Each structure stands twice: as structure tokens, then as C-alpha cells.
Amino acid sequence: MKTENELFEYVSETERLVLRPLKKADYENWLNEFNRRYPSQHRHDTGRTDMSDCTEEWFNKLIDKHQNLALTDTAYIFGVFRQEDGTHVGMVDLSTIERGEFQWGRIGYSFHNRYWGKGYGREAVNEVLHMAFKCLSFHRIEAHINIDNPASIKLAENVGMEYECIRKGFIFEFGEWTDNLIYFKNLVE
Template sequence: MTTIHKTTQRLIIRPFEKEDFTSWSEAHRSVGHLKNHFDLAPRNPEELTPEIFDQILTDQAANREKGELFDLGAFCREKGTLLGGVSLMDIRRIVVFNTNIGYRFFNQHWGKGYAKEAVDAAIDIAFTQLALHRVEAAIEPDNFRSIRLAEKVGLRLEGFKRRFLHLRNGWRDCLIYAITSEERNIEHPGRETTVVPNLRW
């Protein structure tokens, strides 16, 4: 299992642990009124139990073991508060060495630069600790906050995909932003895989 961890000026980016239950439950309880239709609602109070949190940890550990998905919490270095999180999803290591990045921060912490700091760190994790070559983000065209964040951390607009993500009970068009390791002066070795893609069958 790959262990990943990165400390920034204000944050600690790492997988969730059993000791994070209190911080996790308090973060959900402290969410303010939803600020826009991209803002995710917190969990219902009846879901904020140790049993449900333990199941979340079990599922996340299984995903890390398979190397396909890394859900990372963004914790305040000073107070240990859970501010939000970043996910490195759909990791592929056959030819492309690619991941899709997603991020969600509790709205009581918006406007303080935490998301930029965390996403920037997660991209570095993808290139250095996970040895990936490319990070992509799929963003709805009217999600201007997310677009600004992507641009601030160096992602480039590469294209447009129609009805790409199923969100809020419907298929959504997305802009595709991306960055490669070379753009951060990290050379990827381009390792050959043990599976030749066009001969898998």
C-alpha cells in the first residue's frame, strides 16, 4: 500500500485515520447554508457516527490498496481541523499514468486559499509520491470558482466534453483542464507496463 503525506505552509494533506472522527463530524456539523449549486450538502446528523466513519476508512483503505483512488483530508496544521479534501481518482498506469482530481472544501472555510494550497499539494503528490504523469480536472463551464482555482495551480484548458459527468441528477458538460509532470519540472520515466494494451485479449 502506498502511504502518502504532504505538509504545506498551513495544511497537512493525508489519508483519513480513525482518530479523525471528531474533526470529521464537527466539520459536517459546522457547514453553513449552501452558497451555490456546486456546494455539497453536509452529511445528515444521523450519519455522523463512528460506525459510518469506520466504514468510510475501510473503503478508502481498499481503494488505496488497489492504487485506484486516494481520498485525502486537508487538515489545519495549527488546530488539526478538517477543512476539506482532495481526491486523486481513476488512476491508470497502463501507458497513460493518469489521474483525475476532485476537491471539496467545507464552505465555512471558503475564501481563505486553503483549496488552492491543498490542490497544489495533491498535484505534487500525484507526480512525486504516486509517480503519475498527468493530472486532469473536469469542471462545469459555469463553476467559475473551480476554474479560477485550476488556473491558479497551473492547469491548462484542453477541451470540452459533452454530458461527461453525472451530477445533481443529470449529465453535465465539462471543461477539461490538465497538467503534466514536465510542467512542474518533474520528468516521468514513462515506464513500460507488463500489459501491452493492444494485446490484452
């Protein structure tokens, strides 16, 4: 189990980005970027979202929840911010599937559609994979991707993840059990 102070070790910088857990002081930046999203570009893009329920009090509870998830090794959720101006451009998360002899996790990512096509996704996901293997001691990380989401497939491939299989009826979304492509990356020692 992690201590609260260890959470702040999971901060990393790339050439253009800072990846770190959200802080309560991020509320205005975070909310502003959700409100500035373009309309949905495809079925897997939520686009503009009604954020009226996302008050500062709600956000502070979300931060507490994220910290608890990290403290219990359940999930690590990173805000992605541009170094040049601190703008929140998206989120990347790691979830623990199984520890023990597996050391197995899952990666997820979501970027505000205003920032697509700039390489932020590839840069952030590469860095979180590095953190997963070097800082969090995972051996295997999977991405579970809808079969009709070519942008997510391309991102997984661009960060060196390999296609493994299709898991049939894997996740309940869009009102039905849907298939997912499984991409993976193992720690290379």
C-alpha cells in the first residue's frame, strides 16, 4: 500500500507535457477545457458535455477518490498538461487488474478533441507506460479498444503495443455487450 506522500512521486515530464495526479487547484483549468471541447467528432468522442453538475465541491471529492484509488493500488489517474502554459489537454489512467505473479494492468486515455493530431496522446501514453513499468512495477499493460475506434488503435500501435486478440462481448456500453480489441505491452528487461 502506498502512503499519501508517495503519490506525488508519480509526476513526470516529457518534452512538451507534465503528467501528474489532478490537484484541487486544477479545477478552473480542468473545467474550462471540458467546456471548450468541440462537438463530438465520432461515437467514441463525448465532445461537449454538460458540466453543470461538476462543481468545485464535486471536483474536490473526485480528487480525493483518485488519491484513494492510488493509495490502494487500484488505479493511477494522471492529468496531462502542456508545459508551455499549463493547459489541461487530457487524462491517462492505469488500473490494476491483478498483482501477484501477474503484475498486470490496463491503460486508458482520453484527450480533449481540440488537441487531437498534435502528438500529445502518443507522448503522454508513452510516458505513462514507462511509469507503469519502472515506477509501479507492472509487467503487462493492456489497452481495451472498441473495434470501430481507429484513432485509439493507431495510438496503441504508435506506442509499441501489440495486437493480441478480440474479446467477444467484453464490455457493456452503448446499450449492449461489445467486442474489444486487446493490445498489450510487456516489460522488456
